[in-house]
Amino acid sequence: MQARYARTPCSGSQEVQESRGRPYNRTMASCWYSDSNELGVLYQLPLARDHCSQVVVVGGGMAGMSVAYFLALEGVEVAVLDDGPIGGGMTGLSTAHLSYALEGGYARLEAEFGPELTRQVSESHRAAVAIIEEITFKESLDCQFLRVDGYLFNPPGQPYTNLEFELRAARRAGLEVEWMGRAPLTGLDSGPCLRFRDQGQFHPLRYLAGLTRAFLRLGGKVYTGTQVARARGGAAPRVETVDGFRIDCDRLVLATNSGPQGLTSSTYVVALRLPRGSVPVALYWDTLPCYHYLRVVPDGATDGSDLLVAGGEDQVEDACSPIHFAKLEKWVRERFPQAREVDYLWSGKVINGRHQAALIGAAREENTFIVSGGGGHGLTHGIIAGQLIGDLVQGRPNQWAHLYAPHRPLATV
């Protein structure tokens, strides 16, 4: 398989300057890893002998585990292989907005896809949030899932015509969206904004930990610390690991979140302590092309107060540039003066698909399926992949297949 991107462009303990000129005294790691007691199940034993399985899934992030779970529910024998722990790729670095207020916007999507396909894309993400909620309850997952509203606002000084266009396009796509005088934030006057009702948020690693337990209960096999060196589809699919073991299978699913460099960007996150209740628990985004995205984790800070998780400063370059953390922190402090210490900072890669939609479906090689290019909605795309690939493997049609069908070289990993 192709060499993949560095998992965490900024990791370890590089010296990074705070916006106030002092070095951050933090190891770069996402806030989700602080619950280490809950997450042991994400670390399973590596593959240590040759095997056969009906389906092999390479990659145990949101996409791979969703595919594995849905297939296991139907009694299919599935083995998941991951070179790290489950969730150790971008899923564990995400900020875990579960949203159908699609990045790039409905107005643009409608201009590219037309109103009917836009409505279907929107519907697929809305259904994905509902399915995550359903799984959370059905499997009793302790993953802090909440339904929250989302607020989209302009940077200062920008006319509001873009929000008006967006409101109309989102409503044509079937969404419940409202125009508001400002977001419900004390201190920050966001100006007019759009409210998207009933979005979601959760703890991505607790969710995957629960899903992994459910998958194992269903008889699924998980091998972590198992790097796949070669994966071939065709009449007799097989994966071979770097350690020299192999699994023969009937169907192969590649959920490694790989893509060509040109379609990837680095994105940065800082998470700061907040006085409890000082920012309503909701999702917040601005409309910049490289937009800022924020959410609150109630009681999520290291001192037990709330945590404001803010992302943005996306860059196309691969190398980590610590200055982006300082710029992001400055942006947050200007708008949320009540924010206190930085508890966590991290960065990751976002892999974009085509026309804001991931590539999910049958690859060129027979008996092989891929999921890639989830962009900033990789978590909902992961659930969509779970059902879509589940249906394709079982030989059933899927209502979203035409939206996500991979047709081009990006699809190869």
Ligand SMILES: Cc1cc2nc3c(=O)[nH]c(=O)nc-3n(C[C@H](O)[C@H](O)[C@H](O)COP(=O)(O)OP(=O)(O)OC[C@H]3O[C@@H](n4cnc5c(N)ncnc54)[C@H](O)[C@@H]3O)c2cc1C
């Ligand atoms: C900072 C940040 C914030 C984000 N915020 C959001 C958000 O709020 N909402 C949202 O929906 N999306 C968000 N995203 C995007 C989202 O995180 C990803 O799109 C999504 O997690 C991708 O899931 P995945 O399962 O496809 O990939 P991953 O989670 O990356 O999983 C792929 C797995 O494949 C494994 N792998 C790769 N190669 C091999 C190999 N050769 N052998 C074995 N294993 C291999 C990796 O170790 C990894 O565990 C964000 C991303 C970042 C970086």
